Amino acid sequence: MTENTTATKRRPDGAALIVAAVLAALGLLLIREGFSIPDKAGYAGIGSGGMPKVIGFGMLILSAGHVLAAFRNAKTVAADDVKPQFGPVLWIMAGLLLQLLLLRHAGFAIASGLLFACTAAGFGKRNLALTLPIGIALALLIYGIFDQLLKLKLPAGVLEKLLFGG
Amino acid sequence: MTTFDFLMQGLVVAMSPMILMYALIGVTLGTAVGVLPGIGPALTVALLLPVTYGLDPAGSLIMFAGIYYGGMYGGSTTSILLNTPGESASIVTALEGNKMARAGRGGPALATAAIGSFVAGLIATLALAFLAPYVVKLALIFGPREYFALMMLAFVTVSAAFGDSAMKGLTSLFVGLALGLVGIDQLTGQTRLAFDVPELRDGIEITTLAVALFAIGEALFVASQGNVIADTIQAVKGSVWMTRADWARSWKPWLRGTVIGFPIGAMPAGGAEIGTFLSYAAEKRLSKHPEEFGHGAIEGVAGPEAANNASAAGTLVPLLTLGLPTSATAAILLAGFQQFGLQPGPLLFATSPQLVWGLIASLLVANIMLLVLNLPMIRLWVKLLMIPKPWLYAGILVFATLGTIGINPSPVELAMLLIFGVMGFLMRLYGYPIAPAVVGLILGPMAEQHLRRALAISQGDWTTLLASPISAVILLVATLALVVPMLMRMRGKGQLLSQMASDED
Amino acid sequence: MKHTLLSAAFAAALVTGFAAPALATDYMIMAPAAPGGGWDSTARSMQEVLQTEGISPSVQVQNVPGAGGTVGLAQFASTSAGDPSQLIVGGYVMVGAILNNDSPVSLADVTPIARLTGEAVAIAVSAASPIQNINELVDMMKADPGSVSWAGGSAGGVDHITVGLLAKAAGVDPTKINYVAFSGGGEALAAILGNQVTVGISGVGEFLPQVEAGTMRILAVSTADKWVGTDAPTLIESGYDVNVQNWRMVAAAPGLSAEQKAAVSADIDKMVQSAGWKSMLETKGWADTYLAGADFDAQLAKDVESTTTILKEIGLVK
The missing domain is CATH 3.40.190.10 (Periplasmic binding protein-like II)
Incomplete structure (x- = not known):
C-alpha cells in the first residue's frame, strides 16, 4: 500500500482505488461467509449469516463510492502534503514484532525493553547501547510495581526471576 | 430510620481519620492500576480486591470504593495525555481531550474530567440513594426492541464523531462493524470469520482495537512525519488550571452528561459507552463552538466524562435493587459485597440498610478524595508531555502493550495490536477518522443481538420495533437526527461542496 | 542485525538458565460466562472460600463469556497448558455446547478435577x-x-x-x-x-x-425430587418425563504432571471439606454433589454420551 502516497491531484486518485479494492474484497468475503453459515434463523428470521451479508453489501457500496470519487479527481484519499517516512515506521513495527516473539520466553523486561529501544530508534535515538538498558530498566521497574506489588500477572523471564525470585 | 439518617450515619463513620487514610490508599492504588490501557475499573477492582482483605468492614468498604473510583479516573488520564484510552468508556474522552493536551491545554482537560467525574459521581450517587427504586422500574421497561432503538440512536448521533467526510466516516464504521462479526454468535453459537483461529472465537476485544488504533497507530504516524509536527505538541500553554471560560463551557455538559449517563447505566443492557457516545453527540449539537469539535473542544471532554461516571453509579441501581449484576464491574462489586456479608438481591435495602448506606457514603467520600488527590497532580501529569518525543513514545508503547500483556499475553492478541496499529497508521495517513471503527465494534454486535432477540420474541414481525411507544419514539428521534441535517445540507449545497473540497482535518 | 544477534543470545541464555517454576498457590479461576450467571457465582464462591480458608493466598476470577462456555474453554485450553495455577469452572452446559458448536476444544482438552454442585x-x-x-x-x-x-x-x-x-x-x-x-x-x-x-x-x-x-x-x-427453597412441582410430578440436573465442576489446565494434578485435587478437596464451603452451599442453595477422581471421570463420560443422544433427538445437533 505504501507506493500510493504520492497520489497526484490530476490523475485518478490511486489511493482511493486501492481502498476501493480492499473494501470490495472484504465485502465479498463477508457476503461469502454470510451464505456459507448454516441457517439457524429460527423465529427471528435472521440467522448468524444475516448481518455479514448486510455489512458486506454496505462495503461494496462504499467501494463503488471510492471508485467514483477517485475518477472525479477530487482529493479524496490522498495523504497529507508531508511525505511520510517509512524507516521509522518499520523500526517501531520491528519493536512490536520482537516483543511479540520474545515475550513468552525472554520475559516481560527484555521483550518490552526491546520495544522501548526500537521505538526510540524510530524517533531518532539510534544509540541502542543507551536506549536498550534504559528500556529494560524501565520495564523491570514496571514489572516490580505491577507484578510484585499490584498483582498484575506479567510473563517472567530470566531477569525477573533473577531480581524478584520468580 | 429514614433514608437520610442512614446516609448521615454512614458519612459520620466514613469521616474518621483512619477511614480517610484507607480511602486515600484505595484511590492511589486504583489510579495506578486503572491508568494502564486496557485495564478498566472492573479489572482494577478484581486485581486489588485482595488488598482490602483483613481490614475491618468499614475500612475495606471505603478502600474498595476508592479503588473503584480511582480505576475509573485512571482511564481518562491516559486518554487525554497519551491518546490511549484505558477502557471502552473513555474512548470518547480521547477524541477531544488529547487534542486539547496537544494544544497545551492538557491541564484544563484533566481538570474538567476530574471535576466533571466528581460532579456526576456526586449527583448520580445521591440519585442512587434516593431514586433507585423508581429508576429500576423504568430500566426494566427496556427490552430487546427498546435497546435496539437506543443503539440506532447512538449510531446516528455518534456520526458527529465521523469528521467531515461522510464516506470516510462510513468506511471506518463498516470496518468496525465487520470486525464486530468476528467470533461466536451469541444467539446460535455459530462461529463467524474466525478462520479456525481459536483466539478469534472470542471476538476482538474493544480495548485491543482502541489501544492499537489510537496509541500505536498514532506513534507510527508521528514517527512517519519526521520532525515536521514536532512543534505542534505543546505541554503547557496558558494556565494549567481551568479559566473562567472553561468553567462556563463545562458546567452544563457535566450536568447533561450526568442526566444522560445515569439512566443508561441503570439499564440492564445499556453499557457505559453508549452514554458517552450520546453525551458527546449532544454536546456537539448544543455547543456554541461546534467548529472546535475535533480540534479540542472542552465540552467534548466534560460531557462524556460525566456520563461515564454517572453510568457507573447507575450500574449499581439494578445491582442493589434487583440483585442483577449487569456489567463486569457490577459483578466484581458483587464479589466485594459478598466479602462484607452482603447478599445483593431484591430485598437488600430492607435487610441490610447499614451496609448499603455505608457503601453509598463510602462512594461519596472516595469521590471527594479522588478530586482532592488529583487536582494538585494535574500539574505533574501535564509535565509528562514535556518528555522528548523518542522517550515519550517509547514509554507510551511499553504502557500500551502492558495492559494487553497483563490480561492475556497471547501472541495472537499482540499480533492484533500490531496489525490494527498499522491499520490505524494508514487510516491516519489517508485521513480516515479512527473513532467510528471503534464505535462500530462496540455497537454493531449489541445492535445485532438485540434486533434478533426482538424479532424472535415477535416471531419475525418487524412492526414489533414500532409497537412499543418507547422504541417508536427513540426510532423517530433517530430518524429525525439523520434526515434533518441532510435536508439542511441539501439547502446549502454550495457550502457543503466547498467543505468537501477541504476535508482534511 | 544487531537485534537478531541479541535475541539469539537471550534465547540461548534462556535455555540454559531456565529453572522450573515453583508450585504456585495463587489461583486464577476462569468463569467462562458473563458476570451474574451460575458459573460466575461458582467461581466467585470458590475464590472466597479458598482465600478465607487459607488454602490459597490470592485467587482471581476472570470472566470469558460466550456460547455455553466454549469460548472460555478454548481460550483456557490454549493459554493455560501446563500451568497448575489455572482453573476453569464448567458444567453440564459445556457438554452440550461443545457438541452444538462443533467445538474444536472439548473437555478432553482440560483436566477435570471434581464435580462440585448440582442444581x-x-x-x-x-x-x-x-x-x-x-x-x-x-x-x-x-x-x-x-x-x-x-x-x-x-x-x-x-x-x-x-x-x-x-x-x-x-x-x-x-x-x-x-x-x-x-x-x-x-x-x-x-x-x-x-x-x-x-x-x-x-x-x-x-x-x-x-x-x-x-x-x-x-x-x-427439572430434578427428580422437589428442590429445597421452593414448593414448585417437579416436571415429572406434572406429567412430563423430564429429569435434568445442571451440575458444575472445576477443571485444571491440560498437560499437568500427575503430582501437579494431585496437588490441585488436594486443594479442591480441602476446600470442599471446609466449613466455609458448606455454609457457602447453604447460602447459595446449592446441593453438594461432590465427586472426584475416577468416579467423576466415569460419570463425565456417561453424561457426554447421553447428552449427545438428547441433542440429536431434539434436533440441535445434526
Missing part, C-alpha cells in the same frame, strides 16, 4: 404473568409453540436442552420452540422481570431471591 433448572414467570402453572404453559405451547418465547442462557445449553425435552415430553415438536438466548443470567432475569418474554428458564438459585421478594413465580423444577 435444578427452574421454569419461572414474572409475578405479573397470567400463566399460573406449568400445564397452562404447555397448553400454550401446544396451541402455538412460537408464541411462547423462552429467555435462557446460551444456545444449546442446559436451559435450551430442558425446554427441548419438555416440548418432546409434551408432544410438541422440539424444533419449533422459540428459544431466545441471552448472554448472562443478569440479562435474562431482567428480560423476565420486565415481561419482555413469556417465560424464563435458568438455575433455580437465580430465581429464588426474586421469588422471595414476590417478583417471580416458579412453575416447575
Whole structure:
C-alpha cells in the first residue's frame, strides 16, 4: 500500500482505488461467509449469516463510492502534503514484532525493553547501547510495581526471576 | 430510620481519620492500576480486591470504593495525555481531550474530567440513594426492541464523531462493524470469520482495537512525519488550571452528561459507552463552538466524562435493587459485597440498610478524595508531555502493550495490536477518522443481538420495533437526527461542496 | 542485525538458565460466562472460600463469556497448558455446547478435577404473568409453540436442552420452540422481570431471591425430587418425563504432571471439606454433589454420551 502516497491531484486518485479494492474484497468475503453459515434463523428470521451479508453489501457500496470519487479527481484519499517516512515506521513495527516473539520466553523486561529501544530508534535515538538498558530498566521497574506489588500477572523471564525470585 | 439518617450515619463513620487514610490508599492504588490501557475499573477492582482483605468492614468498604473510583479516573488520564484510552468508556474522552493536551491545554482537560467525574459521581450517587427504586422500574421497561432503538440512536448521533467526510466516516464504521462479526454468535453459537483461529472465537476485544488504533497507530504516524509536527505538541500553554471560560463551557455538559449517563447505566443492557457516545453527540449539537469539535473542544471532554461516571453509579441501581449484576464491574462489586456479608438481591435495602448506606457514603467520600488527590497532580501529569518525543513514545508503547500483556499475553492478541496499529497508521495517513471503527465494534454486535432477540420474541414481525411507544419514539428521534441535517445540507449545497473540497482535518 | 544477534543470545541464555517454576498457590479461576450467571457465582464462591480458608493466598476470577462456555474453554485450553495455577469452572452446559458448536476444544482438552454442585433448572414467570402453572404453559405451547418465547442462557445449553425435552415430553415438536438466548443470567432475569418474554428458564438459585421478594413465580423444577427453597412441582410430578440436573465442576489446565494434578485435587478437596464451603452451599442453595477422581471421570463420560443422544433427538445437533 505504501507506493500510493504520492497520489497526484490530476490523475485518478490511486489511493482511493486501492481502498476501493480492499473494501470490495472484504465485502465479498463477508457476503461469502454470510451464505456459507448454516441457517439457524429460527423465529427471528435472521440467522448468524444475516448481518455479514448486510455489512458486506454496505462495503461494496462504499467501494463503488471510492471508485467514483477517485475518477472525479477530487482529493479524496490522498495523504497529507508531508511525505511520510517509512524507516521509522518499520523500526517501531520491528519493536512490536520482537516483543511479540520474545515475550513468552525472554520475559516481560527484555521483550518490552526491546520495544522501548526500537521505538526510540524510530524517533531518532539510534544509540541502542543507551536506549536498550534504559528500556529494560524501565520495564523491570514496571514489572516490580505491577507484578510484585499490584498483582498484575506479567510473563517472567530470566531477569525477573533473577531480581524478584520468580 | 429514614433514608437520610442512614446516609448521615454512614458519612459520620466514613469521616474518621483512619477511614480517610484507607480511602486515600484505595484511590492511589486504583489510579495506578486503572491508568494502564486496557485495564478498566472492573479489572482494577478484581486485581486489588485482595488488598482490602483483613481490614475491618468499614475500612475495606471505603478502600474498595476508592479503588473503584480511582480505576475509573485512571482511564481518562491516559486518554487525554497519551491518546490511549484505558477502557471502552473513555474512548470518547480521547477524541477531544488529547487534542486539547496537544494544544497545551492538557491541564484544563484533566481538570474538567476530574471535576466533571466528581460532579456526576456526586449527583448520580445521591440519585442512587434516593431514586433507585423508581429508576429500576423504568430500566426494566427496556427490552430487546427498546435497546435496539437506543443503539440506532447512538449510531446516528455518534456520526458527529465521523469528521467531515461522510464516506470516510462510513468506511471506518463498516470496518468496525465487520470486525464486530468476528467470533461466536451469541444467539446460535455459530462461529463467524474466525478462520479456525481459536483466539478469534472470542471476538476482538474493544480495548485491543482502541489501544492499537489510537496509541500505536498514532506513534507510527508521528514517527512517519519526521520532525515536521514536532512543534505542534505543546505541554503547557496558558494556565494549567481551568479559566473562567472553561468553567462556563463545562458546567452544563457535566450536568447533561450526568442526566444522560445515569439512566443508561441503570439499564440492564445499556453499557457505559453508549452514554458517552450520546453525551458527546449532544454536546456537539448544543455547543456554541461546534467548529472546535475535533480540534479540542472542552465540552467534548466534560460531557462524556460525566456520563461515564454517572453510568457507573447507575450500574449499581439494578445491582442493589434487583440483585442483577449487569456489567463486569457490577459483578466484581458483587464479589466485594459478598466479602462484607452482603447478599445483593431484591430485598437488600430492607435487610441490610447499614451496609448499603455505608457503601453509598463510602462512594461519596472516595469521590471527594479522588478530586482532592488529583487536582494538585494535574500539574505533574501535564509535565509528562514535556518528555522528548523518542522517550515519550517509547514509554507510551511499553504502557500500551502492558495492559494487553497483563490480561492475556497471547501472541495472537499482540499480533492484533500490531496489525490494527498499522491499520490505524494508514487510516491516519489517508485521513480516515479512527473513532467510528471503534464505535462500530462496540455497537454493531449489541445492535445485532438485540434486533434478533426482538424479532424472535415477535416471531419475525418487524412492526414489533414500532409497537412499543418507547422504541417508536427513540426510532423517530433517530430518524429525525439523520434526515434533518441532510435536508439542511441539501439547502446549502454550495457550502457543503466547498467543505468537501477541504476535508482534511 | 544487531537485534537478531541479541535475541539469539537471550534465547540461548534462556535455555540454559531456565529453572522450573515453583508450585504456585495463587489461583486464577476462569468463569467462562458473563458476570451474574451460575458459573460466575461458582467461581466467585470458590475464590472466597479458598482465600478465607487459607488454602490459597490470592485467587482471581476472570470472566470469558460466550456460547455455553466454549469460548472460555478454548481460550483456557490454549493459554493455560501446563500451568497448575489455572482453573476453569464448567458444567453440564459445556457438554452440550461443545457438541452444538462443533467445538474444536472439548473437555478432553482440560483436566477435570471434581464435580462440585448440582442444581435444578427452574421454569419461572414474572409475578405479573397470567400463566399460573406449568400445564397452562404447555397448553400454550401446544396451541402455538412460537408464541411462547423462552429467555435462557446460551444456545444449546442446559436451559435450551430442558425446554427441548419438555416440548418432546409434551408432544410438541422440539424444533419449533422459540428459544431466545441471552448472554448472562443478569440479562435474562431482567428480560423476565420486565415481561419482555413469556417465560424464563435458568438455575433455580437465580430465581429464588426474586421469588422471595414476590417478583417471580416458579412453575416447575427439572430434578427428580422437589428442590429445597421452593414448593414448585417437579416436571415429572406434572406429567412430563423430564429429569435434568445442571451440575458444575472445576477443571485444571491440560498437560499437568500427575503430582501437579494431585496437588490441585488436594486443594479442591480441602476446600470442599471446609466449613466455609458448606455454609457457602447453604447460602447459595446449592446441593453438594461432590465427586472426584475416577468416579467423576466415569460419570463425565456417561453424561457426554447421553447428552449427545438428547441433542440429536431434539434436533440441535445434526
